[in-house]
Amino acid sequence: MSEPIIRAQAVEKFYVQPDGNRIEVIAPVDLDIEPGKIIALLGPSGCGKSTLLRMLTGLSKPSSGEVLWHGRPITSQNAGVAIVFQSFALFPWLTVLDNVEAPLEARGVAAIERHKRALRILDTVGLDGFESAYPKELSGGMKQRVGFARAMVVEPEVLFMDEPFSALDVLTAENLRNELLELWLSKKMPTSAIFIVTHNIEEAVLLADRVIVLGRNPARVRADFSIEIPHPRDRKSSRFVELVDYIYKIMTQPDLALAVPGATAAAQKPARQKYQMIPHARVGGVAGLLELLHDRGGKEDLYRLAEVLIMDAEDLLPIVEASVMLGFATLKEGDVEITPEGVRFAEAGILERKILFRNAALKHIVILQQIDSVLHAKADHSISQEFFYDILDEHFSQDEVERQFETAMNWGRYAEIFDFDRESHRLTLAEPVGEPHPPTTTPVQS
Amino acid sequence: MLSGGLALFYGIVEVGRNWLGPFTPHVEISRRLSALPVYAGYSLLRIALAYVVSLLFAITYGYIAAYRPRAERFMIPLLDVLQSIPVLSFLPGVMLAMAALFPGRQLGVELGAVLLIFTGQVWNMAFSFYASLKSIPREMREAAAIYRFNWWQRFLQIELPFATIGLVWNSMMSVAGAWFFLMACEQFSDFRLPGLGSYLQAAADDGDTRSIVLGILTMIAVIVMIDQFVWRPVIAWAEKFKMEQVESASVPTSWVLHFLQHSRAVALFRKRAVRPLRERMVHYFARRTDAPHESHALVWFVRAAGIAALVAISYAVVRVVIIVAGLPSADFRQIGIGLAATFLRVNVTLVLGALWTIPVGVAIGFNPRLARIAQPVAQIAASVPATALFPVVLLVLIRLGGGLGVGSIVLLLLGTQWYILFNVIAGAIAIPTDLKEAANVFGIRGWERWRKLILPGIFPFLVTGMITASGGAWNASIVAEYFRFKGQTYSTVGVGAMISSATEAKNFDLLLVSTIALAAVVVTTNRLLWRRLYRLAETRYKLEG
Numbered sequence: 006m007s008e009p010i011i012r013a014q015a016v017e018k019f020y021v022q023p024d025g026n027r028i029e030v031i032a033p034v035d036l037d038i039e040p041g042k043i044i045a046l047l048g049p050s051g052c053g054k055s056t057l058l059r060m061l062t063g064l065s066k067p068s069s070g071e072v073l074w075h076g077r078p079i080t081s082q083n084a085g086v087a088i089v090f091q092s093f094a095l096f097p098w099l100t101v102l103d104n105v106e107a108p109l110e111a112r113g114v115a116a117i118e119r120h121k122r123a124l125r126i127l128d129t130v131g132l133d134g135f136e137s138a139y140p141k142e143l144s145g146g147m148k149q150r151v152g153f154a155r156a157m158v159v160e161p162e163v164l165f166m167d168e169p170f171s172a173l174d175v176l177t178a179e180n181l182r183n184e185l186l187e188l189w190l191s192k193k194m195p196t197s198a199i200f201i202v203t204h205n206i207e208e209a210v211l212l213a214d215r216v217i218v219l220g221r222n223p224a225r226v227r228a229d230f231s232i233e234i235p236h237p238r239d240r241k242s243s244r245f246v247e248l249v250d251y252i253y254k255i256m257t258q259p260d261l262a263l264a265v266p267g268a269t270a271a272a273q274k275p276a277r278q279k280y281q282m283i284p285h286a287r288v289g290g291v292a293g294l295l296e297l298l299h300d301r302g303g304k305e306d307l308y309r310l311a312e313v314l315i316m317d318a319e320d321l322l323p324i325v326e327a328s329v330m331l332g333f334a335t336l337k338e339g340d341v342e343i344t345p346e347g348v349r350f351a352e353a354g355i356l357e358r359k360i361l362f363r364n365a366a367l368k369h370i371v372i373l374q375q376i377d378s379v380l381h382a383k384a385d386h387s388i389s390q391e392f393f394y395d396i397l398d399e400h401f402s403q404d405e406v407e408r409q410f411e412t413a414m415n416w417g418r419y420a421e422i423f424d425f426d427r428e429s430h431r432l433t434l435a436e437p438v439g440e441p442h443p444p445t446t447t448p449v450q451s
Numbered sequence: 452m453l454s455g456g457l458a459l460f461y462g463i464v465e466v467g468r469n470w471l472g473p474f475t476p477h478v479e480i481s482r483r484l485s486a487l488p489v490y491a492g493y494s495l496l497r498i499a500l501a502y503v504v505s506l507l508f509a510i511t512y513g514y515i516a517a518y519r520p521r522a523e524r525f526m527i528p529l530l531d532v533l534q535s536i537p538v539l540s541f542l543p544g545v546m547l548a549m550a551a552l553f554p555g556r557q558l559g560v561e562l563g564a565v566l567l568i569f570t571g572q573v574w575n576m577a578f579s580f581y582a583s584l585k586s587i588p589r590e591m592r593e594a595a596a597i598y599r600f601n602w603w604q605r606f607l608q609i610e611l612p613f614a615t616i617g618l619v620w621n622s623m624m625s626v627a628g629a630w631f632f633l634m635a636c637e638q639f640s641d642f643r644l645p646g647l648g649s650y651l652q653a654a655a656d657d658g659d660t661r662s663i664v665l666g667i668l669t670m671i672a673v674i675v676m677i678d679q680f681v682w683r684p685v686i687a688w689a690e691k692f693k694m695e696q697v698e699s700a701s702v703p704t705s706w707v708l709h710f711l712q713h714s715r716a717v718a719l720f721r722k723r724a725v726r727p728l729r730e731r732m733v734h735y736f737a738r739r740t741d742a743p744h745e746s747h748a749l750v751w752f753v754r755a756a757g758i759a760a761l762v763a764i765s766y767a768v769v770r771v772v773i774i775v776a777g778l779p780s781a782d783f784r785q786i787g788i789g790l791a792a793t794f795l796r797v798n799v800t801l802v803l804g805a806l807w808t809i810p811v812g813v814a815i816g817f818n819p820r821l822a823r824i825a826q827p828v829a830q831i832a833a834s835v836p837a838t839a840l841f842p843v844v845l846l847v848l849i850r851l852g853g854g855l856g857v858g859s860i861v862l863l864l865l866g867t868q869w870y871i872l873f874n875v876i877a878g879a880i881a882i883p884t885d886l887k888e889a890a891n892v893f894g895i896r897g898w899e900r901w902r903k904l905i906l907p908g909i910f911p912f913l914v915t916g917m918i919t920a921s922g923g924a925w926n927a928s929i930v931a932e933y934f935r936f937k938g939q940t941y942s943t944v945g946v947g948a949m950i951s952s953a954t955e956a957k958n959f960d961l962l963l964v965s966t967i968a969l970a971a972v973v974v975t976t977n978r979l980l981w982r983r984l985y986r987l988a989e990t991r992y993k994l995e996g
Contacts, residue, residue, distance in 0.1 A: 064593055081596045088597045094590040098612045098692050107608060108598035113737025116730055139691065159598065167590075428990060 009037035010162050010198060011079065011086075016060050016070035018053065019223075020402055028402050029223040031057060033070060036217070036226075038163055040197040043189065045209035048219030049256060050319045051285075051405065054202045055167055057224065061200065062086045062165055084163075087156035087196075091168040093148045095140040101127065101151050102136040108159045126158045129193060131184070146177035153185070160195035167202050175315070178208075186212060190236055204319035206252045210245060211238055218255050222282055222401075228255050246308070253307045254339045256322065280400040281371040283330065284323035285412050288362065288419045292350070294324050295333055295343060299351035304342040331365040363420035372397075372413045376432060377422050386434035390425075393432075466496065469645070470558045480645065480653035482662045487650065487669050494637070494646040495673060497561070498629050501568035505625065508573050509618075513580030514610075515753075527581070534574040535922065535977045536970040539635055539929040540947075542567055543954030544962060546642045564636040564644055571632045572625030579621040583614035603736040615692040623682055627834065630674070631866065631923075634838035635930045647673075648839055655842030656937050663843055667835060674834045684708035771967065774960045786965050789946035790972055793932070796945060797924040800860055801917055804868040809913070812872050813905055816879020817887075829872060837866030838930060845936055855934065855943040862931035867920035871913070878912030879905070911988035918981045925973050 018031040031053045038044060038061070048054045059065035060072055063079040063086070072079045087108075095104050105123040114122070127136060130150045140148055149169060156164055170178035188194045203209055209216050210232060218228040234244055297314075298305060305313075311321050325341055328334040333347035343351070350361045366373045376393065380386050390410065397406040414425050421435045480490075516526040546563045553559030587609060595605050637648030647670055654662035683705040690703060711717050815825045841862055848858040882904070890896075890904045933942040933951035942948045946969050953962035 059593070062597060064596055082599060086597065088593065090590045090594060092588065092590050094588070094594040096591070096608060096612070099608065107600070107604070110733050111599045111601055111604055111737060113734050115734075155594075155598070428987075 007040055008075075009039050010075065011038040011061055011084075012073045012076075013037075013061060013067075014071050014073070016057075016067035016072055018056055018060065018065075019068045022398065026399060028400070030402055031060075032223045032225040034224070034226055036061070038198050038200055040162075042214040043199040043201065043212050044215045044217065045213035046200065046202045046217050046219065047206060047209050047252065047256075048204065048224065049221050049322055050204055051408070052219050052221040053224035054204075054219055057219070058088075058165055058167055058200070058202050062088060064088075085159075085161050086163050086165055087159050087161035089149070089152045089156050089164070089166040089169045091172055093140070093145075093152045093172070095148060095151055095155075097140050100137050100139055101132060101143075104140070104151055105154045105158050108155060112159070122158055123154075126154045129157070129188070130154045144177070145173045146181055149173065149181060157195055162196060163198045163200055164194070164196040165200050165202075168204065169201065170208065171203070171205065171317070182208065182212065186236060204317060206249050206256075206318050207240065210248045210252070211240070216252070218252060222279075228252075249308055250306075250339050253318070256318065257307065257325065257336050257339065280397075281330075282401070282405075283370060283372065283409060283412050283416075284326035285408055286323040286327035287415060290324040291327050291331070291333065292358065294328055294341075295347050295351040298334065298341060298343045299348060303348070304340055307336075307339050307341060310341065331362070331369055333365065359419065359421060362416075363422060366416055366420045366422065370413075370416065372409070373417050373420070373422055376413070376417060380423055380432065380434045387431050390430045390432060462492065466493075469493075470556075470561050480643075480649050482650070482654060482657075482659065484665065487647075487665065490646050490650045491669055491673050493644070494633055494648065497564055497568065497633055497636075497644075497646070498626060501565045501572065501629060502622070502626060504565070505569050505573040505576055506618075506622070508569070509576035509580050512573075512577040513584060513614075516577075516581045517584035527578075530574055530578055530581075532974055533570075534578065535974050537922065537925040537929065537973055538567060538571040538632060539926045540950055540966045540969050541570065542632075542635060542639060542929065543950060544966065546636075546639060547954065547959075550642060560642045560644060563642070564633065567636055568629045568632050572629050576618060576621045576625055579617040580614050583617045584610055587613050601736040601739065603732060612692045615689050619682075619685055619689050626677070627836075630834075630836040631838050631926070634836045634841075638838070638842070638930075651839050652842045655846045658846060667839070667843075670835055670839055671831060675831070678834075679705075680707055684711065771963065775964055778960055778964055782961055782964070785949065786946065786961075786968050789944060789949045789965065790968060792943075793925075793928050793945040793947055793969075794972065794976075796860055796863065796932075797921065797928060800863040800867060800924050801871075801920055803860070804864055804871050804920060805913070805917065808868055808872040808875050808916075809909070812875025813879045813909065816876045816882075822876065822880070826876070829869070829876075833869035833873070837862065837927060840865060841930065841934070842936065845934055845941070849936070849941075855932065855941045858941075859928070859931040859943055859945070863924045863927050866927040866931075867923045870919040870923060871916040874912040874916030874919075875909055878909030881912070882908040907992055910992040914981070914984045914988045918977075918985065921976070921981065922973075925969070 013034060013036040015033040015035060016031070017029070017033045019027050019029040021027055034057065036057075046054050046057065056065065060067045061079075063072065063074070063081040063084045074084045077083070096107070099107065102120075102123055105127060106119050109119040109122060124136070127133065130153050132147070132150050132154060135143065135147065140151065143151070149172075152169070170181060173181065189199065201209075201212065213232055215229070215231050217226055219225065220227040232248065234242070238245055240246075297310075307321070307325065311318060314321065325334070325336065328341070328347065329336050333344055333350055335342050335344060346361070346365065350358060350365075353361055367377060372393065375396065379388055379392070393410060393413075394406060397409050401409060417423050417432075418425060418435075423432045424435045425432050512526065512530075516523045516530075545567050546560065549559040549563030549566065551559070553562070591609060595609055600608070633646070634648035634651075636642075637644045637646040638652045643649050643652075647666060651663060651666040651670075654666055683703075684707040687703045687705040687708045815822050844862060844865065845855075845858060848855075848861065886904060886908070890900055895903055928945060928947035929950055930947070932945040932948035933940070935941075942952065946965055949965045950962060950969070953959075953965065
C-alpha cells in the first residue's frame with residue numbers, strides 16, 4: 006500500500022460545556038487518504054460527516070488527535086486540497102472566469118498564466134463560452150461545474166467534495182456524476198485522490214473505491230470496506246444491489262457491528278445511560294409511510310421504498326426510525342414491517358390517529374414522558390422551555406438541542422400532550438379532545 | 452477639462468480661505484441669487500466630508516466587532532446605545548468644545564458640524580457592515596480559506612461585495628438624516644455657518660418670501676441631483692452584489708451608470724490605471740500570505756487605545772457624578788418637568804402622525820394608480836429636511852398668532868411623519884393579494900377588515916416607521932422647543948429648550964446633566980417599548996411565504 010497523503014490519527018471533536026460536561030460529536034477516528042482512490046464517507050444527516058471533512062482539510066482543528074499532510078501537521082495554507090461545496094459557494098459578483106481565477110490570484114499567479122489555466126480547466130468541465138457569465142445566469146448543474154473547475158484549477162492532491170450533488174435535481178446529478186467519473190477514469194483530473202462526503206448510498210457505491218460508513222451520536226466509523234466492481238458500474242447488477250442493501254442494513258441498525266448477528270434493532274436494549282435521541286421526522290411523514298406500507302402489504306425493502314418514494318436515505322431514514330421508535334413498525338435486515346399498532350394507525354380517522362399517536366408517544370418517547378409528568382406535577386400546569394433545554398443540553402450539542410426540541414414540540418402538539426406558546430416560550434398542559442387524561446405514568450390501552 | 456480644473460482649484464482655495472480664516476461669530480448671509488450655489492456648495496461639502504469619514508469609521512468598527520469576539524461583546528451593545536441617543540442634544544456641547552479647540556479659527560466650528568453629522572449617520576452604517584460580515588455564508592468563508600485568499604482578496608472579493616447593498620441603503624438613509632442635522636448646525640445660534648440652512652433662516656428672518664422659495668427650490672434641486680448622480684447609479688451598480696441564485700425580473704437602472712459604462716474615457720481609465728494597480732495589489736498581498744496576520748505593534752496599539760478609552764471614560768464618569776452631586780435640586784425638578792413635557796410632546800406627535808398617515812398610506816398602498824402619482828411627490832416632500840423648514844413654519848405660525856407650544860408639535864410632525872407614511876405604504880403594498888381576496892370572499896369589511904387584515908398586515912412596517920420617527924422626534928425636539936427668530940427668543944417647556952438655553956447661558960453643568968438625562972430616557976423607552984414591539988412584529992406579525 007502506498008504512503009497516505011493525509012493521515013488522521015485519533016481525531017476527535019467535542020465541546021466542553023460551562024459545567025465541564027463534554028458533548029462528544031466525533032469519537033476518535035483513524036483514517037488514511039491514499040493516492041489513486043475515490044473514498045466515499047457515508048452517514049446519516051447531522052452525524053458529523055462535514056465536520057470530519059473540515060478537519061481533514063485543515064479548515065477546522067480537531068479537539069484532540071492530529072491530521073498529518075505528508076507526515077506534517079496540516080493547515081489550510083500548506084495542504085494541497087480543494088473543496089467542492091454543496092451550496093457551490095461561488096461568488097455571485099464575479100464572472101465564471103473570475104471565480105475560477107480567484108484561487109490562482111491568491112497564489113500570486115501572473116495574469117496571463119492565470120487566464121490560460123482557468124480557460125483550459127473551464128474547457129475540461131464543458132463550460133466553454135460561459136466565461137463571462139455570472140453564476141446567477143447558470144443552472145445548478147452549470148454552477149457546480151464552475152465549482153469543479155475552481156477546485157481543479159489549483160491542482161489539488163486531494164479533491165474534497167461535500168455533498169456535491171445533493172443540491173441538484175436527480176437527472177442533473179446523475180449526468181454530473183458520470184462526467185466526474187469519466188474525467189477521473191481518463192486521468193484528466195489533476196488530482197490523485199477524491200474524498201466525497203455523501204448521504205446518498207447509491208452514489209457512494211457507484212463512485213467509490215472505498216466506502217466508510219459513519220454512525221451517529223457521536224460519529225464513529227461503523228464500516229470501512231473496498232468496492233472492487235469495475236467501472237462503469239451497473240446499478241442492476243446483483244453485486245451492486247447487495248452492497249447497497251448491506252449499507253442500508255448498517256445504517257438502520259445502530260448496533261449491528263456490536264451485536265450478535267441476526268438480532269434486530271427493535272429487540273435490542275441499548276445501554277441506558279445515553280439519552281434517547283428522537284429522529285427529526287414530522288408526524289405527517291410517519292403517517293404517510295405507514296399508509297404506504299399498509300397499502301403494499303405491510304412489509305417492504307428499504308431500498309425499494311426509497312426508490313418508490315424517490316427519496317434519499319437521508320430523508321427516508323428519520324421517518325422509518327421514528328415509526329420504529331413509536332412502535333408502529335419494525336426493522337429487520339433492511340426490511341420495514343408494519344406492526345398491528347401501525348395498522349390501526351394507518352386505518353384510523355383524524356381524531357383517532359391523534360389518540361393512537363399520543364399513546365405511542367407517551368409510551369416510547371422519553372422527552373415527551375418527561376414533559377408530560379412535569380406539567381402534571383406543576384400546580385399551574387405550565388413550564389418554561391428552558392427547563393427542557395437544560396435537560397437536552399446535557400446530552401447534545403447546541404444545534405442538536407434545538408432540533409430535538411423542535412421535533413418534540415411538533416410531536417407533542419400533534420398528540421395534544423401540551424400547548425406551546427412561542428412568544429412566552431412556555432409549555433402548558435393541553436386539554437385533549439375525546440378522552441379523559443391518562444395518568445402521568447404511561448399505561449395505555451392497546 | 453481645463454475649466455473644470457480651474458473651478459475645482461478656485462473652490463479649494465475659497466474653502467481653505469474661509470475655514471482657516473478667523474472665526475466670525477455673526478456670518479453675514481447674502482441673499483443675492485448668485486450666492487445660493489456657493490451656499491449649496493458649502494452645505495454639500497460638509498455632508499460629503501462627514502460621509503467619507505463615516506464610511507471609513509463604519510467599516511473599521513464593523514470589521515473589528517465582527518472578527519474579535521472579545522471586542523464584539525461590548526462594541527455591539529455600545530452601538531445600540533449610541534444609535535438611539537439623539538445626536539442633536541450634543542449639538543451645543545460639541546460646537547462649544549470644537550470652537551474652544553481651534554480658538555479664533557472658523558475651522559473649529561466647521562469641524563464641529565462635520566463631527567455632529569458624522570455621529571448622526573455613522574452608527575447604522577457600522578451596524579449594517581457588521582451584520583453583513585456576520586451573515587456571510589459559512590461555505591463561502593471556507594472556500595476563501597481553502598483557496599488561500601489573503602486579507603486583501605477576502606476584503607475585496609467577499610466582505611466588501613457582501614456588505615455593499617446594506618451599506619448603500621444605509622448610506623442613503625444616513626445622508627438624508629445628515630441634511631437634517633446640517634441644517635440645524637448651520638442655523639445654530641452663535642455658530643452660524645454659511646450654507647443653505649442659514650440662508651433659509653436669514654430669509655425667514657426678514658420675511659423674504661422670494662428668497663425662501665428660491666432657497667427651498669435649491670435645496671430640492673441639490674437633493675434630486677444627489678439622487679440622480681450618486682444614489683441611482685450606485686444602486687443600479689450594486690445590483691450585481693445581490694446574493695440571489697436566479698436573476699430577478701425587474702432590475703433598477705440608471706442613465707448615469709449606463710453612460711459611464713459605455714464611456715470610452717472610463718474604459719480607457721480602467722484599462723490603463725485600475726487594472727495594473729489591481730494586479731500589483733494582487734501580487735503584493737499574495738507574496739505576504741505567509742506573514743502573520745497581524746503585527747504585534749497593531750495588537751499593542753489596539754490594546755493601548757482600549758485602555759486609554761477606558762481611562763477617559765472612567766474619568767468622565769467621575770466628573771459627571773461630581774457635577775450631578777453639585778447640581779441644585781431645583782434644576783433636577785426642572786429637568787424632570789422638561790423631560791415629561793418633551794416625552795408627552797414626542798408621543799403626541801407620533802400619535803398624530805400615525806392617525807393621518809395610516810389611512811392615507813393604506814389608501815395609497817392599495818391603489819397602484821394613486822401610488823404612482825403620490826409616491827414621488829411624497830418623496831420630494833420628505834427629502835426636504837424639516838430643520839430647513841423650521842424658520843419658515845415659525846414665520847407662518849407667528850403671523851397666525853400661535854405660540855411655540857403648538858408650534859413645536861407642528862415642527863416635530865414635519866420631521867417625522869414621513870417615516871411613518873413611507874412604511875405604511877410599503878406595508879400596505881406588501882399585504883398579499885390572496886389575503887385581500889380572502890377577506891373579500893368572507894365578507895370581512897369595514898372596521899373588521901382593518902382589525903383582521905390591514906392593521907396586522909402593516910404592523911411590522913408601522914413599528915419600524917414609528918421607531919425611526921420616535922428617534923427623529925427626540926432629535927428635532929432640541930431645535931423645535933427653543934428658537935431665536937428676528938432677534939427674539941421663542942421657547943416652550945421641555946428638555947430640548949433647557950439644553951439650548953443652558954448653552955446660551957453657558958451653564959455647562961445643567962447642559963451636561965440634561966443631555967445625559969435626555970439620552971437616558973430615549974434609550975430606556977427604546978428598550979422598554981420599541982424593542983418589544985419590534986420583536987412582536989418580527990415574530991407574530993411577520994408575513995412569511
